[in-house]
Amino acid sequence: MGRLRRELSLSWSAVRGYPLISLLFALLFLAALVMGVLVGGLQQFAVVAVVAALGSWAVLRLRVARGRHGASRAGRRRAALITVAAVGVLTLALAQLVPYGRAHSNPPVTGEPEWATPETRELMEQACFQCHSNLVEYPWYSDIAPMSWAVQSHINGGRSEVNYSEFATDPGNADETIEVLQDGSMPPAYFTRFGRNPEAILSDAELKQLIAGLQATPGLAGEDEGEYGADED
Ligand code: HEC
Structure with missing residues (x-):
């Protein structure tokens, strides 16, 4: 119970410490939801967005936990932006390592319908x-x-x-x-x-x-x- 409370209070400090970034994350989640659920067909983008957002959040939360989130507002904002950019690039780079979708398969043609024309x-x-x-x-x-x-x-x-x-x-x-x-x-x-x-x-x-x-x-x-x-x- 104590851990959960500590976790929640840390998260809340992170939101207060990085209001702009928190808003960005909220929008990302919303966009992911809209793409995945309403539009359909492009859920894979939502997965990457969510992983990048969660990753950035985890890094920022760690900074808050260690009391290293910077004294000035400008400094905090810069740190947050750098974190999001770095985690975003890293997430995309790691995504390229997933083998799914790489093979571009085209098995042999065994016989099409007898097209009328x-x-x-x-x-x-x-x-x-x-x-x-x-x-x-x-x-x-x-x-x-x-x-x-x-x-x-x-x-x-x-x-x-x-x-x-x-x-x-x-x-x-x-x-x-x-x-x-x-x-x-x-x-x-x-x-x-x-x-x-x-x-x-x-x-x-x-x-x-x-x-x-x-x-x-x-x-x-x-x-x-x-x-x-x-x-x-
Ligand atoms: C972007 C890929 C894509 C294209 C292009 C596409 N389909 Fe499909 N099709 C799917 C997928 C995925 C499914 C299975 C899931 C679903 O129904 O959405 C499917 C399902 C079907 C089915 C099974 C019945 C059904 O409704 O599930 C038929 C029949 C079919 N497609 C015919 C066609 C025809 C005819 C065309 C061209 C006019 C076409 N498809 C173009 C991806 C595609």
Whole structure:
């Protein structure tokens, strides 16, 4: 109990000692929450922000605990800013060491659907192959964590639902292809946010053309298995 009280009082001194930085942390947490929960798809940034914020806070708290948080306000502020910058850079540097998302895998293509027309395949390539194929062109930012983690998790998540490059051996949920286009849930909103991947935003005419092409492509419409309850999981 005594320890907890000491901890709380230390934290409170840290907040009072570094009001600007504390506000910054509060905003960072809020931003992380908004990105992770509301926007979705970029939770990996939230993880890095939270780790950096907690790390900085721990260092500053240590300074307060040791009574080394500087006499003047300007001195405290400078120390806090240097700490946050240093911990931020260190966190990003350590993030680069995580192997996840580094391999940029593209397993062999075992067999695509028998696309009704070349245009059908082209539109699918434009809008879907970046996550649902073994022909992924990894963008430059997929070399840099935490973006690399986000890209890899979208690709893994997409491939595990349906991989059009392995359609012949495992169609997965390919029979929901037309459905997700009609309800507008694919490509996911985060994929085209911030001006990324504009080619994946299909015009009304392209969408109509694509759906017609998919209806004429075996295995993508889901009629032969029944619209609902086609898959058990
Ligand atoms: C940025 C990566 C990405 C792109 C681009 C993308 N998908 Fe997906 N897709 C996913 C992920 C991740 C899932 C699984 C989780 C989910 O539903 O969000 C998924 C799920 C699916 C499913 C399974 C049903 C479902 O709703 O979960 C289908 C079918 C599908 N996608 C089709 C498509 C089609 C068709 C396109 C192109 C118009 C497309 N996807 C573009 C990532 C992507």
